[in-house]
Amino acid sequence: MTNLEKYINAFVESLEVAAEDVPALKYGESDQWDSVGHMSLIAALEDAFDIMVDMDDIIDLSSFEKGKEILAKYDVEI
């Protein structure tokens, strides 16, 4: 599985959304990506890429695209 596939899969599994809807997702703009979903998403990303996300980055991770930038800080290239 590529990093992009793992990244999309983290959204699909934690937020229970369809893969095709993932790129347009923004925190707080869908029922699935609320604060509880956000916690599950962070856990799924940490699990998928074997990283530990810092608090500031958890707060900043507000969209699919922003998440890519943040993961790059942890040497995860999407």
Next chain:
Amino acid sequence: MLLLGKNALITGAARGIGAAMVEVFAREGANVWAFARKPDEAFEARCAETAQKYGVWIKPVYCELADTAAIKEAFRQVMADKQPLHVLVNNAGIMGEDRMFQMTSEQEMHRIFDVNFFAMIEVSRLATRLMARNRQGAVVNIASIAGIDGDSRLDYSASKAAVIAATKKMARELISVGIRVNALAPGFTDTDLVSGLSEKVVQEQTEKILMKRKARPEEIANVAAFMASDMASYVTGQVWRADGGILS
């Protein structure tokens, strides 16, 4: 066995109530990540002996809880084990010198809060993210009756009151991912924390207790094991006193 097959993380595991918890949790079938402040051969030997006695694993993890970076590093070790985390016991706590509130410095307040409250929050943040992956878990925060009654040192009492408030807030948020959060408020317990008290103070304290004695650490650990277990599956957001009977 109350905790058979569970993996538990216990902070402040080297001494006092924490050491008793390691023993009790292992006795009840739990594997344990035993967080302690600094490397200690006697502690490691005790962990190995207890693990062998009960047929579980107990892994010492060293971490200075006042240092957020050290907490993260400790969790990297936990994550590296690739085992699910089911139970967190935030037990580590410190107590300052006995002073009137007018004599308690801001610096001393910060020192106590760094361990008793802020470290508890950081450990909980990281641990519950691990628990959320499995959408289940139990957190037991060790508070104190001082956090309810306010009859101890200002810094200690206030920090434990903060633990109780945080417990309720955490319980509200985390039940959505299947995590229960409760606080256990021990009374006068026979640990290092109270060993420096004068005979007069000990007498005054025990006089208030219906049982007229201090708690043994394992008596507190037994309650924590129950709260952490599935036997308490309908309990969250609560503060349980284990104080030998102190009635106002």
